[in-house]
Amino acid sequence: MIKYPEYKPEKVQEDLREILPEDAISKSIFERINNSLDPYTGATDITPDEVPYAVVWPKSTEEVSRIMTYANSKQIPVYVRGSGTSLHGAAKFHRRGIVLNVRRLNRLEINKADQYFECGAGLRCLDVKERLAKEGYFLPMAPGSIRVASMGGLVSNNTTAHAIDSALGKPRDYVIGLDVVLATGEVLHVGSKSHRRIAGTDLTQYFVGGDGILGIITNIRMRLMPMFKSAYGVAFFDDLIPLARSAQRIYQENAPLPLFLELLDKRCAELTFEIQGLPKPSGPLIMFHAMGVNEDAATYKINRIVEVIKKEHPIEAKRITDVEEWDKIWLARESALPFVIQGGKGTFALAEIVSTVGGLVDCMKDVMHMGKGMPTLDELGDPYIFGHIGALTFHPTYIIPVVWPAEKKAEAVAEMFQKEADLNIKYETTGGEWGQFCKRSAFFVRRYGEKAYQLVRGIKKVFDPNDILNPNILPEE
Ligand SMILES: Cc1cc2nc3c(=O)[nH]c(=O)nc-3n(C[C@H](O)[C@H](O)[C@H](O)COP(=O)(O)OP(=O)(O)OC[C@H]3O[C@@H](n4cnc5c(N)ncnc54)[C@H](O)[C@@H]3O)c2cc1C
Numbered sequence: 001m002i003k004y005p006e007y008k009p010e011k012v013q014e015d016l017r018e019i020l021p022e023d024a025i026s027k028s029i030f031e032r033i034n035n036s037l038d039p040y041t042g043a044t045d046i047t048p049d050e051v052p053y054a055v056v057w058p059k060s061t062e063e064v065s066r067i068m069t070y071a072n073s074k075q076i077p078v079y080v081r082g083s084g085t086s087l088h089g090a091a092k093f094h095r096r097g098i099v100l101n102v103r104r105l106n107r108l109e110i111n112k113a114d115q116y117f118e119c120g121a122g123l124r125c126l127d128v129k130e131r132l133a134k135e136g137y138f139l140p141m142a143p144g145s146i147r148v149a150s151m152g153g154l155v156s157n158n159t160t161a162h163a164i165d166s167a168l169g170k171p172r173d174y175v176i177g178l179d180v181v182l183a184t185g186e187v188l189h190v191g192s193k194s195h196r197r198i199a200g201t202d203l204t205q206y207f208v209g210g211d212g213i214l215g216i217i218t219n220i221r222m223r224l225m226p227m228f229k230s231a232y233g234v235a236f237f238d239d240l241i242p243l244a245r246s247a248q249r250i251y252q253e254n255a256p257l258p259l260f261l262e263l264l265d266k267r268c269a270e271l272t273f274e275i276q277g278l279p280k281p282s283g284p285l286i287m288f289h290a291m292g293v294n295e296d297a298a299t300y301k302i303n304r305i306v307e308v309i310k311k312e313h314p315i316e317a318k319r320i321t322d323v324e325e326w327d328k329i330w331l332a333r334e335s336a337l338p339f340v341i342q343g344g345k346g347t348f349a350l351a352e353i354v355s356t357v358g359g360l361v362d363c364m365k366d367v368m369h370m371g372k373g374m375p376t377l378d379e380l381g382d383p384y385i386f387g388h389i390g391a392l393t394f395h396p397t398y399i400i401p402v403v404w405p406a407e408k409k410a411e412a413v414a415e416m417f418q419k420e421a422d423l424n425i426k427y428e429t430t431g432g433e434w435g436q437f438c439k440r441s442a443f444f445v446r447r448y449g450e451k452a453y454q455l456v457r458g459i460k461k462v463f464d465p466n467d468i469l470n471p472n473i474l475p476e477e
Pocket of ligand 1: 039079080081082083084085090091102122142143144145148150151153154156157159160161162211212213215216217337432434470473
């Protein structure tokens with residue numbers, strides 16, 4: 001394990017004051033702890049040894065560069081923090097260092113002449129979405145965490161979130177350029193200002209989906225996507241199996257892929273519909289949102305999807321014309337995780353299981369009873385299930401009673417992630433949302449082999465010779 005020099009927090013804070021304005025450094029213990037918390041189950045608290053030396057809030061690429069030049073010269077680990085919501089342990093570190101919070105990198109400029117926008121990595125996804133919508137553009141990102149997640153975090157994870165990858169693509173398909181600060185403090189401007197994508201090596205692609213290990217993204221340039229017209233639909237089923245089969249049919253019968261196709265099982269639907277003031281759902285459901293260049297095109301897609309879904313004999317499948325009704329149903333899905341946690345009154349453990357199109361029905365069966373036969377997980381019964389079924393992703397969720405002793409809770413979480421890994425291996429898939437390393441590093445090795453992991457570590461070494469940038473993300477052993 002790399003041994004980083006130890007410093008007194010006061011000394012690091014004093015050094016930082018020489019290179020940054022006073023208001024860019026936070027030495028408050030509250031901010032230092034707050035910026036180290038992680039929603040990953042079992043990683044929600046920190047020990048005194050883990051409290052960072054300081055939190056820094058740079059306002060520009062230049063300030064980020066100064067911080068990294070200093071940290072690299074002193075071999076101090078630096079943790080980049082967007083909003084700390086990436087769910088696989090990336091925000092929880094175990095080596096003392098500096099937290100670099102990108103929140104104040106919050107510039108937004110819409111360049112209509114060249115048809116791109118540029119934004120600071122710290123802007124909230126929702127703010128960018130709303131600003132673009134006012135100008136007639138669509139932001140191709142829609143995570144459940146939209147109200148908090150940062151643009152830099154989403155780009156580093158390469159997630160468009162709920163959206164169906166085959167319909168919308170990933171951030172990688174929209175990011176045309178980046179400003180990046182390397183661990184050494186050097187600044188790179190990569191990509192292009194043109195919509196003409198770079199052929200061959202494009203360094204931009206190392207950082208989009210780079211899991212935050214190769215450099216700090218300070219500025220993001222994305223092509224503008226004109227706002228489209230929407231149409232909506234919903235279908236309720238007796239059972240999750242025909243529901244899964246209907247999602248599979250949409251792909252296999254070459255129906256137009258919607259932008260979103262989301263799933264709530266019966267328990268989740270009952271809980272979230274009640275909170276939204278919707279009538280009690282008749283069973284598990286899928287909701288879908290299609291886009292088109294005009295209303296007719298979007299409506300055609302929804303009607304065609306409803307037609308295909310009806311082959312699985314749902315209780316009801318229909319186009320939704322009342323936008324208010326759609327908004328409530330959508331919010332029920334978007335808020336499923338907090339509502340389930342609130343309703344379940346316990347600690348949550350959430351998995352990400354990805355299927356192939358052909359495996360979707362079998363995968364649904366596996367997910368429905370994923371704790372069966374596991375010594376501790378089985379005690380919790382079947383999981384709550386929601387997710388992005390159109391994007392072939394299930395989020396089975398367990399609520400672990402608060403009264404369970406810590407070791408028993410940890411066993412249940414470990415068993416759930418064991419099953420998550422087993423199923424992603426079974427379907428030869430991998431997570432499409434939260435990033436690949438941290439708590440998932442062992443899975444990466446299992447899935448792609450030790451050689452592949454060592455290659456990634458080798459790439460990191462080239463970008464970050466002293467291994468100071470987010471060193472927890474690629475565990476050393
Ligand atoms: C309630 C909830 C709902 C969610 N819903 C979805 C969903 O529907 N779909 C989905 O795909 N995901 C979802 N997520 C997870 C999603 O991965 C994160 O919300 C998002 O990608 C991370 O954004 P963040 O700003 O919190 O990044 P952080 O968690 O702060 O950072 C993520 C990683 O990127 C690095 N990083 C952050 N900013 C930068 C930067 N500027 N430069 C370099 N590295 C950086 C960090 O060091 C870290 O390793 C959800 C999470 C929560 C808590």
